[in-house]
Amino acid sequence: AICYVNELLEITPYWQGLWKKKIALYRLQGNDIEADRLLKRLFQIYPNDTAVRQDYISRLEENYLKERKKGDKVAAIQALRELLEKAKSQEVYYLALANLFLQQGTPESALETVSEGVISFPSSISLISKKAEILSGLRRYPESLAFLEDRMNFCKNTDSLQPLYNSVLEEYARSQQESDPYRIYGKLYTLRRDKDVLNY
Numbered sequence: 001a002i003c004y005v006n007e008l009l010e011i012t013p014y015w016q017g018l019w020k021k022k023i024a025l026y027r028l029q030g031n032d033i034e035a036d037r038l039l040k041r042l043f044q045i046y047p048n049d050t051a052v053r054q055d056y057i058s059r060l061e062e063n064y065l066k067e068r069k070k071g072d073k074v075a076a077i078q079a080l081r082e083l084l085e086k087a088k089s090q091e092v093y094y095l096a097l098a099n100l101f102l103q104q105g106t107p108e109s110a111l112e113t114v115s116e117g118v119i120s121f122p123s124s125i126s127l128i129s130k131k132a133e134i135l136s137g138l139r140r141y142p143e144s145l146a147f148l149e150d151r152m153n154f155c156k157n158t159d160s161l162q163p164l165y166n167s168v169l170e171e172y173a174r175s176q177q178e179s180d181p182y183r184i185y186g187k188l189y190t191l192r193r194d195k196d197v198l199n200y
Helices: 002-011 016-029 032-045 050-070 073-086 091-103 107-120 125-137 141-154 161-178 181-192 195-199
Strands: none
Touching: 002 016, 016 032, 032 050, 050 073, 073 091, 091 107, 091 125, 107 125, 125 141, 125 161, 141 161, 161 181, 181 195
């Protein structure tokens, strides 16, 4: 059947229905790799076709969910990156990718991802909160606070951001207090009873 479809495609290479039939035949065979390759090729030929685009994006999402279920974080990250490249219309993809990066121990990549998400969805409370939390986790408190202030001025409904702002401000104050030389020398003196420390 695939050979027959190939013969027909030689005569009419841009017949979309034949391409879809060929993809379906490969899926029946269990050859998802070849079916996915053909679907990607079809999407490249018809990037503005709504049905083809939907099929391709749905398949990318299936691949991501399959990799996530298997627990392969690296493959899941790759699948999500490809998905975001083609479909920037879902904020959940940005959050999922940022979370995967955080699980992999790469907060800078997570920060880059949510920053892109905030550009696409400037009023998304989830993305705004995630970015502020990542900045705080990196101990970049002034950036986190400035970003939250900016978003609170921009967005209409910011009630849910105020508690986060207060929390970041509290963390920042605590970190500043811990970096006060007087307190540090005080702790040091308690441990060592050093004369130089006492003089300070």
